[in-house]
Amino acid sequence: MKYAVLLRGINVGGKNKVLMSQLREQVQKLGYQQVETYINSGNLFFDTQEPYPEIHQKLKQFFEENYPFIQAFSLFDKESYQADLNQLPDWWQEDLARKDVLFYTDRVDKEEAQSRIKAMPLKNEVVHFGQLGVYWGKYDEKEYLKTAYHKYLIKEPYYKWITIRNGKTFAKLASYL
Structure with a gap:
């Protein structure tokens, strides 16, 4: 299943810097496939067979540990879009x-x-x-x-x-x- 994660408030006015290339690598290490990003404003995409609640919890913990300024994100799949x-x-x-x-x-x-x-x-x-x-x-x-x-x-x-x-x-x- 293809998913999108939209991050809030990153790379705005030089604050809350997130390198998209680094983010892609980190998300791949979480076990997600075909990880892509679009522009520098926090649009992330990947494939997984994990259920939504597991993905959400894993990403929430990942952001807390690696990017604590990301306190909320939008997660949805292709069908919802x-x-x-x-x-x-x-x-x-x-x-x-x-x-x-x-x-x-x-x-x-x-x-x-x-x-x-x-x-x-x-x-x-x-x-x-x-x-x-x-x-x-x-x-x-x-x-x-x-x-x-x-x-x-x-x-x-x-x-x-x-x-x-x-x-x-x-x-x-x-x-x-």
Whole structure:
């Protein structure tokens, strides 16, 4: 089974440095096959027959021991990615000013996050709740500073536990999965 691990807050502004080549080697030593990374922002892929709970626990312990600043990550398999992709609304295929996926990690209460987002006053933006995360589209770059995404999201208690990828990176994940 092919899995993706999306790390939060690494290699940003010179902080929390993780060398992707070193990470690939370390993950291979954990027993995973066909380990790959995409760009320097913490997108990791591998094959394994281990069940999800074992993978999650092994990675959690690995990060605690080797990269203690990685306190949350998103882990999902190819089928879960495909299921979310198949459920995306039509607007996701439109040429929007911005598209982002706010991937849930194991530290996010999905229902609470969704409830808080539903209460936000959306301005020139659209939201879809998937199983892996929140898909957020912004229609107009000029209005971006007025959007709920810009004004409210960063202030939310769950914000430090999500990991965000733009629409292009989300699409690129498919080629690795």
